[in-house]
Amino acid sequence: MRLTLQQMSGGDARAWLRSKEGVFLSDWTDAGIPEDRARANLENACELVDPSSGADSPQKVFRVLDDGEEVGGLWIGPDSSGDSAAWWVWYVEVNRELRGRGLGRAAMQEAECIAGDYGATKIGLNVMGSNHTxxxxxxxxGYRPVSISMTKALGE
Structure with missing residues (x-):
């Protein structure tokens, strides 16, 4: 395994996000976010990674490569708190058939290094409660829970 990250341009990052639309919408609606708000979140995400203003985005979107072959994707950048030292893993994925080989771990370690290179002193992420792996x-x-959201469907 020789994992590397290849940063995408703004337009490529926007196209990559669009290719993940179903995954994002499903994750957000499964977490209880109404579909219209989930779609608005996707539009905001596209604007973050490829601003229509033409400004450089602080968001970083990468192809995850193993020996030069694309095996997943990674999106990191400043979190939404306004604290310039706080970064966020907005999305990380390794192709399903390649999971369990250390690629996700290596991608996360690279994400931490990149965030540190940009002055981050902490990094966070969200994970679905049911995603035990x-x-x-x-x-x-070394990530630790800082809040837990719970829901219950009434009438069941």
């Missing part, structure tokens, strides 16, 4: 990976890398 990802939660285990993040915990093994």
């Amino acid at each position: 990802a939660r285990s990976l993040y915990e093994s890398l």
Whole structure:
């Protein structure tokens, strides 16, 4: 394994986000976000990674490569708190058939290095409560829960 990250341009990053539309919308609606708000979130995400103003985006979107072959994607950048030292893993993915080989761990470690290079002193992420594999990976890398959201469908 020789993992590298290849940064995407703004237009490529926007196209990549669009290619993940179903995943993003499903994740957000599964988390209880109404579909119209989830779609608005996607539009905001596209604007973040490829601003129509032409300004450089502080968001960084990468192809995750293993020995030069694309095996996933990574999107990191400043979080939404306004604290310039706080960065966020907005999305990380390794192709399903390649999971369990250390690629996700290596991608997260690269993300941490890049964030540090941009002055970040902390990095956070969200993970679905039911994604035990990802939660285990993040915990093994030193991530700790800071809040937990819970829901219950009424009438069931």
